[in-house]
Every structure is written in C-alpha cells, then in structure tokens.
Amino acid sequence: MTLSRKPLKGMRELTPGEKRIEDYVIKRLREAGVAYGFEEYETPVLEPLELFLAKSGSELAVKQSYNFTDKGGRKLIMRPELTPSLARMVAASGELIYPVKWMSFPVCYRYERPQRGRVREFVQFNLDILGVSGLEAELEVFLVLRRIMSSLGASRGQYVIRYSSRKLASGILESCGITEEEMAQAYAVIDKKDKIKPDEWEELVRKTIKDERNADTIIKFASCSDPDVPWLSEAAGGSEAFDEIVRFSGMLKDAGILEAQFDASVVRGLDYYTGIVFEVMDTGGKNRRAICGGGRYDNLVGMFGGQKVTGVGFGLGLLTLDLFLETYDLMPEGISGKHPADIFLAVYSDGERAFAVNFAEKLRDVGISVEIDITGKNLSKQLKIADRKSIGYIVVIGPEEVVSGRITLRNMTSGIETECEVSEVSGILIDRNLCGEAN
RNA sequence: GCGACCGUAGCUUAAGGGUAAAGCACCGGACUGUGGCUCCGGGUAUUGGGAGUUCAAAUCUCCCCGGUUGCCCCA
The missing domain is CATH 3.30.930.10 (Bira Bifunctional Protein; Domain 2)
Incomplete structure (x- = not known):
C-alpha cells in the first residue's frame, strides 16, 4: 500500500x-x-466551539467548520474566522490603549x-x-x-x-x-x-x-x-x-x-x-x-x-x-523563481573544499546568502545547478584560486566577470545588492 | 449535501476495440577549469480503483475514488 x-x-x-x-x-x-x-497579534487556531456558536451564526460554526470533541470531552473548533477570538x-x-488598531494573518478552516x-x-x-x-x-x-x-x-x-x-x-x-x-x-x-x-x-x-x-x-x-x-x-x-x-x-x-x-x-x-x-x-x-x-x-x-x-x-x-x-496580471515578474542565495560557490575538487567552506562562512557572517556545492559533481554540472536555481553570481574555487587568493566573480545574468581578491567579494556583492532593486 | 465536466509517465498531451506513444522535466554520459546550446543513452505507467461486456479494453457499460467548477455558505 x-x-x-x-x-x-x-x-x-x-x-x-x-x-x-x-x-x-x-x-x-x-x-x-x-x-x-496597526500592530500585529495572534490568537489560537483551536477554540471552544461555543465562541463561534453565539457569534458567527450556526451555519458557519457547525455546518461549515471543522469541529470535534477532544480527549477531555471538550467541544472544539478549528477557527473558521478570527473576529470572535479578537x-x-x-x-x-x-x-x-484605545483606539486599538490590530492586524493579523490567521490560518482559518472551513469544512x-x-x-x-x-x-x-x-x-x-x-x-x-x-x-x-x-x-x-x-x-x-x-x-x-x-x-x-x-x-x-x-x-x-x-x-x-x-x-x-x-x-x-x-x-x-x-x-x-x-x-x-x-x-x-x-x-x-x-x-x-x-x-x-x-x-x-x-x-x-x-x-x-x-x-x-x-x-x-x-x-x-x-x-x-x-x-x-x-x-x-x-x-x-x-x-x-x-x-x-x-x-x-x-x-x-x-x-x-x-x-x-x-x-x-x-x-x-x-x-x-x-x-x-x-x-x-x-x-x-x-x-x-x-x-x-x-x-x-x-x-x-x-x-x-x-x-x-x-x-x-x-x-x-x-x-x-x-x-x-x-x-489582472499584477504579480511581479519572476517573483516565484527568485532564489534566496546571492552567490554560488563551485568547488573544483575536494582539495579546495575546506578553503571554499571557510570562504562561504566569512560571506555569511556579513549577511550574504551563499550556496556552496555539496554534490561533488563536475564543474559543468555544478554551474548548471546554479544557473537553474537563478543564483545571481558564481565563483569557482579551484587550486589556482587557493594559491593566488584571487577569484573571478561572474554575474550570471550579464555574463560579466570581475577578477578580485577573495577579501573583496563581500564588499562588491553588498554594494551591488544595495544598488539593485529591493523587494 | 446536490449538479456538471474531467482522470493515460513528474508535467502537457497522443493512441477512440488489436505491441501504451511523444514533447518537456528528470537521471547518466560526451565533460574534473566554467551555466543557458548541442549530441548520445535511460521510460520512470497496475492508463485513478474495482467489476462487467469481449478472443482482445486506455478505448464500451456500471459502481467507487479523486480533481475542476457551479449551488448551499462564505475570506
């Protein structure tokens, strides 16, 4: 089964x-x-049934709601709306302090x-x-x-x-x-x-x-x-x-x-x-x-x-x-495909992994969202994954980068590459993100 | 709770009684120093489930289940 x-x-x-x-x-x-x-507040999802019986109307409280008796014999309801709880x-x-001006985003249930x-x-x-x-x-x-x-x-x-x-x-x-x-x-x-x-x-x-x-x-x-x-x-x-x-x-x-x-x-x-x-x-x-x-x-x-x-x-x-x-086609373009990571670190081989992980942690420390390869696949595959996740920037960490301390930062949208010191990457990304549109 | 329409691969669809098929997606490879492109290989399916008709059912019939949508009610 x-x-x-x-x-x-x-x-x-x-x-x-x-x-x-x-x-x-x-x-x-x-x-x-x-x-x-307005200030935000919250109330319980589970409520006594009587709270809604008197106040919302029996159609909603009984017929159109998830209600049941719990192990203690209490009649309960998964809230079908919020106002009685408020x-x-x-x-x-x-x-x-009146006037009270409150707002909430309740998950509600109706049968x-x-x-x-x-x-x-x-x-x-x-x-x-x-x-x-x-x-x-x-x-x-x-x-x-x-x-x-x-x-x-x-x-x-x-x-x-x-x-x-x-x-x-x-x-x-x-x-x-x-x-x-x-x-x-x-x-x-x-x-x-x-x-x-x-x-x-x-x-x-x-x-x-x-x-x-x-x-x-x-x-x-x-x-x-x-x-x-x-x-x-x-x-x-x-x-x-x-x-x-x-x-x-x-x-x-x-x-x-x-x-x-x-x-x-x-x-x-x-x-x-x-x-x-x-x-x-x-x-x-x-x-x-x-x-x-x-x-x-x-x-x-x-x-x-x-x-x-x-x-x-x-x-x-x-x-x-x-x-x-x-x-009315009012959803902003591409919003559903926007991945949270700012940068993808491709790892050439296991020899560079420790270096790359440390680099990633430093970027994260200053608030940059980093996805690093953890698949061990070849470079081509790693970049394909980064591309398909729509991550904005990539860096390849290989033996050359480890030795020289210089990396190539590529903008995946424009294809433009910037060569810089490892220590400069966070500054560059932060500058660009501030200039980019904030949603 | 009632009605209408629809169920084939992860998705979109084809086959309308005679070997279940294609595109996309996915996986592997060409390809361990650079993504989108290309090429090669792989079908991942109890055709929603069950019963019936038939030599033979994805296809026809019935029941059930699920989805969408309308009614009731409502954000």
Missing part, C-alpha cells in the same frame, strides 16, 4: 515558489497596516467543498479598529483597503468597495412590517441580487417573501445604488441609520475614495454586524467572490461581560486576492 501523494482535500500546501508569492502579498498587506499604525482577547485585556476561490485551509488578513464608535474608524479602514489595492498594482475600475448599512436595512425591513423570522430570509435574498439575473432575482424575491408589498419594498431597497435616491430618503429619512449612511457617503467623497460605492444589496453573512458593512469585489466577471468582507460590530466585545467596546474590521482572503492579482 503506497501512501497518498496528495494533502487532504482543500488543505494548504505551498512550494517555495508559491510561498514567495504569498510572502510578497503578505509584505504589502503588512506595510499597508503599518502605514496607519473580541475575546480585547475583552480580557485590561490595559489597552466545505473546494472550488474557485474557496479551499478548506486558508490564510486571511484581518484588520480591526476597536473603541471608536464614529465613522472615522470606517473611513480609515476604507483608506487601508484602497492603499492595499493600489500598492499591489490594482487600478481604480478593477475593483470596487461596496458598502451598505445593516442598521439601515433592518430599519427599512422592520418599518414595513417584515417579521423577525422573515428577516434572515430577507437578508439572504437581498444578498443574492448581484449573483443572478435581475428578472430572476425579482422572481426569487416574490417567491421568498410572500407579502407582495414587502417584496416590492425589498426590491426597491436592494436596488438603491446611492443613499440619496428619493425613494430611500422617503422611506428612511430622519432615521439615525439614514443620516449615518448619508454622512459616511459624504466623508468618502471628501476623502476622494472614489472606488467606494453605496449598494444596498450588500449584506454580509456574519450575524454580529451592527452598522456599516462592506466588501471588496473584482469588477470583472471572472472572480465573483468578495476579496474582502467586513463591517462594524459594536456588541461583540460586550458579550464577554465587562464594558462595551465598539469595533470595525475586515477579513481579506489571500486566495481571493491572488486570483484577482492573477486575473
């Missing part, structure tokens, strides 16, 4: 080339967070069928602001999102930040008499709007919401693409939620965030959102899933007892982001 060569269904397995791509994206995300003063951590921390943009083990980027109840928090989060997208090379028009308000939606639905139990159904059907054809969607709404007038209200509401449309101001004018969304829309315009668009059909799936909700979508037809989803959750931290702490944040899927970057 031979062992399977595949990892478990949907589990994450990255080759060094794939890992380099992920590292590049993570670096950009982290830089964007740091630019606004809320607990904040609730438990005594001496935080679902893998498909485009969806796997069972995935990394996302979470960024949250806690302790700010004003819309300035939402605005800053939107600014971070725009910076992320532009730093990765996305241009306006390739993506859109769609936003709406849970408070506004629930207010409209309640005021027209939609019952508590219809509410979840109503959200679900509103969320469908952009996923199917307009006439099919209307049909679905009428089929789901029996009362004709309520169905009309839902159709009219979900079709609002500006908070200022007459129908909406008539239906919700004067309410706190309406004032808020109008004000936020104005703040976004003032800040020049033109990629943000109000869209009342944005709902987001998580149960704990209380205010503005938003998502980043590819505007093209190829990637139909949100790259990022988030919103305001003002009651989450308070559920742990103690004081109420407001929050706004998002989760951004690295996989959906990758698909976006691939779609």
Whole structure:
C-alpha cells in the first residue's frame, strides 16, 4: 500500500515558489497596516466551539467548520474566522490603549467543498479598529483597503468597495412590517441580487417573501445604488441609520475614495454586524467572490461581560486576492523563481573544499546568502545547478584560486566577470545588492 | 449535501476495440577549469480503483475514488 501523494482535500500546501508569492502579498498587506499604525497579534487556531456558536451564526460554526470533541470531552473548533477570538482577547485585556488598531494573518478552516476561490485551509488578513464608535474608524479602514489595492498594482475600475448599512436595512425591513423570522430570509435574498439575473432575482424575491408589498419594498431597497435616491430618503429619512449612511457617503467623497460605492444589496453573512458593512469585489466577471468582507460590530466585545467596546474590521482572503492579482496580471515578474542565495560557490575538487567552506562562512557572517556545492559533481554540472536555481553570481574555487587568493566573480545574468581578491567579494556583492532593486 | 465536466509517465498531451506513444522535466554520459546550446543513452505507467461486456479494453457499460467548477455558505 503506497501512501497518498496528495494533502487532504482543500488543505494548504505551498512550494517555495508559491510561498514567495504569498510572502510578497503578505509584505504589502503588512506595510499597508503599518502605514496607519496597526500592530500585529495572534490568537489560537483551536477554540471552544461555543465562541463561534453565539457569534458567527450556526451555519458557519457547525455546518461549515471543522469541529470535534477532544480527549477531555471538550467541544472544539478549528477557527473558521478570527473576529470572535479578537473580541475575546480585547475583552480580557485590561490595559489597552484605545483606539486599538490590530492586524493579523490567521490560518482559518472551513469544512466545505473546494472550488474557485474557496479551499478548506486558508490564510486571511484581518484588520480591526476597536473603541471608536464614529465613522472615522470606517473611513480609515476604507483608506487601508484602497492603499492595499493600489500598492499591489490594482487600478481604480478593477475593483470596487461596496458598502451598505445593516442598521439601515433592518430599519427599512422592520418599518414595513417584515417579521423577525422573515428577516434572515430577507437578508439572504437581498444578498443574492448581484449573483443572478435581475428578472430572476425579482422572481426569487416574490417567491421568498410572500407579502407582495414587502417584496416590492425589498426590491426597491436592494436596488438603491446611492443613499440619496428619493425613494430611500422617503422611506428612511430622519432615521439615525439614514443620516449615518448619508454622512459616511459624504466623508468618502471628501476623502476622494472614489472606488467606494453605496449598494444596498450588500449584506454580509456574519450575524454580529451592527452598522456599516462592506466588501471588496473584482469588477470583472471572472472572480465573483468578495476579496474582502467586513463591517462594524459594536456588541461583540460586550458579550464577554465587562464594558462595551465598539469595533470595525475586515477579513481579506489571500486566495481571493491572488486570483484577482492573477486575473489582472499584477504579480511581479519572476517573483516565484527568485532564489534566496546571492552567490554560488563551485568547488573544483575536494582539495579546495575546506578553503571554499571557510570562504562561504566569512560571506555569511556579513549577511550574504551563499550556496556552496555539496554534490561533488563536475564543474559543468555544478554551474548548471546554479544557473537553474537563478543564483545571481558564481565563483569557482579551484587550486589556482587557493594559491593566488584571487577569484573571478561572474554575474550570471550579464555574463560579466570581475577578477578580485577573495577579501573583496563581500564588499562588491553588498554594494551591488544595495544598488539593485529591493523587494 | 446536490449538479456538471474531467482522470493515460513528474508535467502537457497522443493512441477512440488489436505491441501504451511523444514533447518537456528528470537521471547518466560526451565533460574534473566554467551555466543557458548541442549530441548520445535511460521510460520512470497496475492508463485513478474495482467489476462487467469481449478472443482482445486506455478505448464500451456500471459502481467507487479523486480533481475542476457551479449551488448551499462564505475570506
């Protein structure tokens, strides 16, 4: 019986080339967070099931998660998302300086069928602001999102930040008499709007919401693409939620965030959102899933007892982001093939090995990444290996070099050779690396 | 959980009832003082698994497994 060569269904397995791509994206995300003063934190992968039962919704916590009973009889879950853990951590921390601005790169798990943009083990980027109840928090989060997208090379028009308000939606639905139990159904059907054809969607709404007038209200509401449309101001004018969304829309315009668009059909799936909700979508037809989803959750931290702490944040899927970057050809050229070693030392024969190893150690001492031959193959083969690993420089260490102390440094890209003393190599490499592009 | 499509060498594919084949990759050599090029040699396969039809199955049928993708749900 031979062992399977595949990892478990949907589990994450990255080759060094794939890992380099992920590292590049993570670096950009982290830089964007740091630019606004966000700090990094971590929480456990394994959590008590109850943490997610109450807060994420049972669909996610039970049906779509890896959960099990451990040897001590405790019901556990592999986290399907991060926010409840963050809320607990904040609730438990005594001496935080608000506003808390934190970010993390959690590996999360969902028990679902893998498909485009969806796997069972995935990394996302979470960024949250806690302790700010004003819309300035939402605005800053939107600014971070725009910076992320532009730093990765996305241009306006390739993506859109769609936003709406849970408070506004629930207010409209309640005021027209939609019952508590219809509410979840109503959200679900509103969320469908952009996923199917307009006439099919209307049909679905009428089929789901029996009362004709309520169905009309839902159709009219979900079709609002500006908070200022007459129908909406008539239906919700004067309410706190309406004032808020109008004000936020104005703040976004003032800040020049033109990629943000109000869209009342944005709902987001998580149960704990209380205010503005938003998502980043590819505007093209190829990637139909949100790259990022988030919103305001003002009651989450308070559920742990103690004081109420407001929050706004998002989760951004690295996989959906990758698909976006691939779609628009935004991955930097050659990034997956870039080998870490700066220089390759070819060893002519075993007689020079001790000399070469010592030389390599000296280079490493000053921060140069060195790969030295350890195969003992002939020179031609050694150089072929260095070439195929795309290592930038090579040096051959043979009897002549050992005797003279002079070596020939070859740039493998240009083919240019530089003859110099062994002691000069590190200086030359460091100078050139500083001049080269730093990624 | 439901549906559609697809499974042949490490990868991409060919053979559509009659000897499993090619390119790339890989390994060895020409070649122990210089990589990308060239030449020579090597096939690495239970054709995803099992059953059935047939003198004969990679090929036809059925079941299972796996992959991709859509739905549910969502990063």
